Amino acid sequence: MSYLSIEFALAFVGFFAVYWACRRLPGLQNFLLLIASYLFYAKLDWRFAAILGAYTLVQHRLSQRMLVSPHPRRWLQAALSLAVANLALFKYFDFFRESAQAGLHALGVSALLPALDILMPVGISFYTFQSVSYLVSVYRREMAPARLPQFALFLAFFPTLLAGPICRARDLLEQLRSPVLRQVANFDRALGLIVLALVKKLWLAGWLASAWVDPVFAAPDTFHTLEVWAAFYAYALQIYLDFSGYTDLVTALALLLGIQLPRNFDSPYLALNLRDFWRRWHISLSSWIRDYIYIPLGGNRDGFARSQINLLAAMLLSGLWHGASLKYLVWGAMHGLGVVGLNVGDKLWRRDGISRRWPWLARLITFHYVCLAWVFFRAQSLDEALDFLRAMAGTGQSLTLNAPGLLLVLALWLAALPRLAPLRERCIAQLAALPWWGKPLLLSACALLVISLAPSGIPAFIYYQF
Numbered sequence: 001m002s003y004l005s006i007e008f009a010l011a012f013v014g015f016f017a018v019y020w021a022c023r024r025l026p027g028l029q030n031f032l033l034l035i036a037s038y039l040f041y042a043k044l045d046w047r048f049a050a051i052l053g054a055y056t057l058v059q060h061r062l063s064q065r066m067l068v069s070p071h072p073r074r075w076l077q078a079a080l081s082l083a084v085a086n087l088a089l090f091k092y093f094d095f096f097r098e099s100a101q102a103g104l105h106a107l108g109v110s111a112l113l114p115a116l117d118i119l120m121p122v123g124i125s126f127y128t129f130q131s132v133s134y135l136v137s138v139y140r141r142e143m144a145p146a147r148l149p150q151f152a153l154f155l156a157f158f159p160t161l162l163a164g165p166i167c168r169a170r171d172l173l174e175q176l177r178s179p180v181l182r183q184v185a186n187f188d189r190a191l192g193l194i195v196l197a198l199v200k201k202l203w204l205a206g207w208l209a210s211a212w213v214d215p216v217f218a219a220p221d222t223f224h225t226l227e228v229w230a231a232f233y234a235y236a237l238q239i240y241l242d243f244s245g246y247t248d249l250v251t252a253l254a255l256l257l258g259i260q261l262p263r264n265f266d267s268p269y270l271a272l273n274l275r276d277f278w279r280r281w282h283i284s285l286s287s288w289i290r291d292y293i294y295i296p297l298g299g300n301r302d303g304f305a306r307s308q309i310n311l312l313a314a315m316l317l318s319g320l321w322h323g324a325s326l327k328y329l330v331w332g333a334m335h336g337l338g339v340v341g342l343n344v345g346d347k348l349w350r351r352d353g354i355s356r357r358w359p360w361l362a363r364l365i366t367f368h369y370v371c372l373a374w375v376f377f378r379a380q381s382l383d384e385a386l387d388f389l390r391a392m393a394g395t396g397q398s399l400t401l402n403a404p405g406l407l408l409v410l411a412l413w414l415a416a417l418p419r420l421a422p423l424r425e426r427c428i429a430q431l432a433a434l435p436w437w438g439k440p441l442l443l444s445a446c447a448l449l450v451i452s453l454a455p456s457g458i459p460a461f462i463y464y465q466f
Helices: 006-021 026-044 046-068 072-106 124-139 148-156 169-176 187-218 225-256 274-278 283-297 304-322 326-348 353-357 359-378 382-392 403-432 438-453
Strands: none
Touching: 006 026, 026 046, 026 148, 046 072, 046 124, 046 148, 072 124, 124 148, 124 169, 124 283, 148 169, 187 225, 187 403, 187 438, 225 359, 225 382, 225 403, 274 326, 274 359, 283 304, 304 326, 326 359, 326 382, 353 359, 359 382
């Protein structure tokens, strides 16, 4: 069931009514949320719900043992090992099997490792990372341990289950188990975010994907060079609209349930450098990588050279988190080496010299480097990514699409970015000024308009696969 389907919209409206009918009983609201979350997940595949349930039970039991044991660190290590093993089995088994088999063959060892047909649960990376945040917080005594139903809801909360944001236990779990009566958190903002999500995902990202990105990436050598360049920029816009549109939608759903989710995007294409980009893009993942990988590896405690190694390792793991493929490792390596190069440049010369003197040039360089890395992220393989880059240098094909028009629109969008964020807040403020009966009418009108303009079908969100 997609968040964008009519089926989900009708189910959510019905659940919304029952949920708020129990507004004086937060415990009953949590029970309803837990049941609804597992039903939602089981609607995708009952095995997904079964795997999540089993994982939740075992991790909760290990966290309990950690609290009463005279050696809590051993139980934390066992729980973290389970998290890694669970993720590795479902997401990376075939990748490591093929790599191990290739290594054995290179050593002259003839061995055939078994291939397993393993179904990867949607959202497994996100709830695994959330469980790690809980385990570490409890181990550090930063928060009181949760009862099993609370922990289960924290991992299964349906607005964040499929593709995040990755919520910390100190934030989401504390809200879920708070005895304070909930209220709809900013109804006007929720409606505005729903409209924005529909525009971003259904219309703009859907159109860019169907008209430009998918056909050009599938066969770049059959398109004119300008069309390949247009697709190069179009994918950068598509993935931002897709993922930020998803975040807007689930943030709105959580607000309607009285829950605040963390901010996940902050105008990432206005970044002055790659460090700044990762403070703005997928904030919940980048901060998780910093706190649970980079800092435990040593962070910047052991000198400049070691901190750069730690940073590169963290970015490589970030790439591997996105998928068991060499193309994601290349994508992570490009960002890791880019940040390391930036840090080395700051060490040798003046820190942020370009961004201080020519911020427009710093943004342009950063944007193009990010776009270049996106090519490896989007392509189906390393070979396809290299084919796409070669096509950018020239194909000899005739122009069939309106590439100059799209390039002009993309350039205007990039130039207008500094003004778009304040515009969103002004629109939400205007929405708040409407009478109560006008708001659902406006939402319905916007939804019908977007559906009429969008490509047919219900597109999947890009980050569902991670």
